[in-house]
Amino acid sequence: MRKLVNSHATEVALLGVMLVIGMVLSLATDRFFTLGNLFDLLNTSAVNIIFAVGLLVVLISGGIDISFAVAASAVQYITALALGWIGGGNWAIGLIIAGSIGILFGMFNAFFIHYFRIISIVVTIATFNIYFGMLMFLTSGVSIYDLPDWLVTPVILFEHQSTDGTWSEITLPTLIMLGCVIATWFLISRTTTGRQIIAFGDNPEGARRFGINIAAMQFIAFGWLGLMSGIAGLVQAHYVQEVVPNALYGRELDVLAAVVLGGARLGGGRGTVLGCVLGVLLISTTQNSLNLMGVSSYAFKMIIGAIILAAITLSNSGIERLLPTLSKKGEAK
Amino acid sequence: MSPQIKRLQSYIGPEMAGPLAALIAVIIIFGFASPRFLSSATFGSVAFQLPELGLLSLAMMLPILTGGLNLAVTFTANIAGLTLAWTLLYFGGADAGPGAFIAGCFLALAVGALSGLIIGIVVAYTKAHPILVSLSMMIFVRGLGEFLTRGGDISGFPAFIQPLGHGSVAGIPIPLLVLCAGVAVWHIVLQKTKLGFNTYMIGSNIEAVRYSGINTRKVVILVYTLSGAMCAVAGIIMLSRFNSVRVGHGESYLLITVLACFLGGVNPFGGFGKVIPVFVALIVLQLLSSGLNLIGANQHLATAVWGILLLSVMVLRWVATHLTFINHKKSQGR
Numbered sequence: 001m002r003k004l005v006n007s008h009a010t011e012v013a014l015l016g017v018m019l020v021i022g023m024v025l026s027l028a029t030d031r032f033f034t035l036g037n038l039f040d041l042l043n044t045s046a047v048n049i050i051f052a053v054g055l056l057v058v059l060i061s062g063g064i065d066i067s068f069a070v071a072a073s074a075v076q077y078i079t080a081l082a083l084g085w086i087g088g089g090n091w092a093i094g095l096i097i098a099g100s101i102g103i104l105f106g107m108f109n110a111f112f113i114h115y116f117r118i119i120s121i122v123v124t125i126a127t128f129n130i131y132f133g134m135l136m137f138l139t140s141g142v143s144i145y146d147l148p149d150w151l152v153t154p155v156i157l158f159e160h161q162s163t164d165g166t167w168s169e170i171t172l173p174t175l176i177m178l179g180c181v182i183a184t185w186f187l188i189s190r191t192t193t194g195r196q197i198i199a200f201g202d203n204p205e206g207a208r209r210f211g212i213n214i215a216a217m218q219f220i221a222f223g224w225l226g227l228m229s230g231i232a233g234l235v236q237a238h239y240v241q242e243v244v245p246n247a248l249y250g251r252e253l254d255v256l257a258a259v260v261l262g263g264a265r266l267g268g269g270r271g272t273v274l275g276c277v278l279g280v281l282l283i284s285t286t287q288n289s290l291n292l293m294g295v296s297s298y299a300f301k302m303i304i305g306a307i308i309l310a311a312i313t314l315s316n317s318g319i320e321r322l323l324p325t326l327s328k329k330g331e332a333k
Numbered sequence: 334m335s336p337q338i339k340r341l342q343s344y345i346g347p348e349m350a351g352p353l354a355a356l357i358a359v360i361i362i363f364g365f366a367s368p369r370f371l372s373s374a375t376f377g378s379v380a381f382q383l384p385e386l387g388l389l390s391l392a393m394m395l396p397i398l399t400g401g402l403n404l405a406v407t408f409t410a411n412i413a414g415l416t417l418a419w420t421l422l423y424f425g426g427a428d429a430g431p432g433a434f435i436a437g438c439f440l441a442l443a444v445g446a447l448s449g450l451i452i453g454i455v456v457a458y459t460k461a462h463p464i465l466v467s468l469s470m471m472i473f474v475r476g477l478g479e480f481l482t483r484g485g486d487i488s489g490f491p492a493f494i495q496p497l498g499h500g501s502v503a504g505i506p507i508p509l510l511v512l513c514a515g516v517a518v519w520h521i522v523l524q525k526t527k528l529g530f531n532t533y534m535i536g537s538n539i540e541a542v543r544y545s546g547i548n549t550r551k552v553v554i555l556v557y558t559l560s561g562a563m564c565a566v567a568g569i570i571m572l573s574r575f576n577s578v579r580v581g582h583g584e585s586y587l588l589i590t591v592l593a594c595f596l597g598g599v600n601p602f603g604g605f606g607k608v609i610p611v612f613v614a615l616i617v618l619q620l621l622s623s624g625l626n627l628i629g630a631n632q633h634l635a636t637a638v639w640g641i642l643l644l645s646v647m648v649l650r651w652v653a654t655h656l657t658f659i660n661h662k663k664s665q666g667r
Contacts (some may be wrong), residue, residue, distance in 0.1 A: 112644060116653070121591075122601055131640075136636075137631060143388060168545075250584075253472075254472070256468065266462040266464055298480045299476065301480075304472060305469050305472030305474070306469075309473060
């Protein structure tokens with residue numbers, strides 16, 4: 001047990017913080033600890049979690065990506081146009097189109113990163129501007145409201161009526177999110193490719209000398225994020241029932257903060273799917289709890305920013321150094 | 334090569350080649366594409382648009398030289414602008430005197446510097462990644478601004494502020510003069526002072542610098558504080574340009590400032606890069622934007638072209654090093 005705690009310090013800390021928030025809130029408000037609220041949390045965080053697990057793979061491989069959110073906007077738009085062009089389609093076709101366009105965007109980044117040896121932050125800042133600029137230029141910022149019926153109809157997978165008559169439901173985004181989370185978990189911790197990505201992120205030169213195909217690692221990592229952002233784009237369109245070109249603009253930095261809060265290291269080689277999901281959920285739980293406590297929504301970002309800043313300061317300055325008794329239990333990292 | 338040229342080259346550095354080539358290419362291409370491009374009107378509009386982006390890029394540049402990043406620049410500028418705005422409103426809004434303005438500017442600089450100071454302290458003492466620290470600072474500062482203004486904008490400033498944003502001295506816009514002063518200060522700090530030398534050294538190898546007895550924490554904190562103060566200058570200029578302050582003004586500049594630094598030859602890992610090439614890169618970006626505007630395209634296309642320009646410069650740099658087989662390890666960073 002102690003070993004588990006020590007090897008997953010970030011995840012345990014996040015879970016602890018969330019439990020504390022949860023307990024305080026379930027005492028302070030009667031709304032927090034209801035099924036409906038928990039399901040709402042999952043439904044609203046679905047898109048961010050899909051982004052987050054995709055970004056996690058790139059961070060583990062030692063790269064960073066700024067462009068995924070605007071790439072998702074572009075995918076959304078193109079998919080909506082393509083679906084209109086083929087006259088409808090269904091979920092499978094939609095996911096295939098969105099996923100493959102997303103992968104293309106990811107591969108585009110990987111191409112420049114690998115073949116021209118440009119570091120990923122430079123490439124993705126460039127592609128961020130290219131994707132967003134082209135999208136806004138070509139669409140003139142016009143939104144699409146005329147989406148196929150299957151895309152805009154909410155799909156309820158599980159519903160439950162509580163004793164006071166309020167409905168709580170799990171919708172399709174949550175299911176897709178679960179699929180993405182499990183697939184990413186499988187990729188990272190159960191496949192050889194996943195281990196190679198971790199090794200590559202930890203030490204690229206060492207990985208190369210081991211005979212790991214560096215090009216494949218770059219393309220798989222960025223392709224995976226592309227796939228995830230494509231799916232997330234489609235799910236977002238489903239969730240808000242419209243395609244707005246700049247709706248996802250600015251999401252990339254929030255997701256990045258959440259993923260790194262979940263223990264992924266900028267620089268590669270470390271990070272878990274659980275931590276990353278908990279990172280996103282912690283932020284949305286905080287937001288949710290502030291909402292329930294009646295705090296003005298204008299204060300959300302301020303408080304969340306302060307929490308992340310405090311979390312980074314505490315986790316990096318080493319809690320064990322601040323609390324000397326803990327240090328006997330070993331390196332809490 | 335004559336000694337003068339050599340001295341000139343050592344003065345502006347090898348980073349100059351890319352931005353200068355881009356500048357010439359842009360002038361030639363748009364000069365042919367549009368007869369109205371090479372006119373004083375174009376350069377006038379560039380001169381007025383350059384300062385906001387330019388000051389923020391300067392603020393971004395120092396942290397990048399140490400191998401970090403300051404993602405809070407735009408919102409730090411906002412919050413500094415808000416500080417000035419509130420000071421002016423406190424002293425009577427449109428009736429506020431020059432004294433209130435000067436006091437407000439000092440307060441704005443202090444607030445900007447404070448924001449940088451906090452980032453610097455956390456980065457220096459916890460060794461957390463600067464991207465992450467400045468990112469959470471950005472979220473915090475944006476939230477603070479939104480909380481205090483409720484998302485609205487603040488206006489109603491005395492008339493004597495407007496020349497700071499729109500006036501010109503001897504045909505040169507005042508904002509541009511402020512930017513040039515900023516460039517000069519940064520150039521002197523980086524090239525002539527101990528702080529500048531240590532900044533480059535930290536970007537190259539922080540451990541080695543620490544072992545050679547330099548207080549790296551102090552340097553890192555100073556660098557981020559200076560960066561925050563430069564954001565405040567940008568905030569003051571933005572206030573006088575728009576004659577109002579709103580959280581989110583210039584938000585879209587955030588990644589463009591990083592782009593401008595990289596385009597100006599600043600090494601993403603830190604340690605290499607000079608101010609003048611960044612300044613030239615900024616001029617290239619604005620000329621491109623104005624040129625595209627002249628031939629009927631809009632700002633969004635310019636954004637895309639900026640991205641393409643950054644990618645092509647990076648690719649060309651790769652091609653150049655591979656064609657000449659010159660070992661450019663230092664400037665390539667990999």
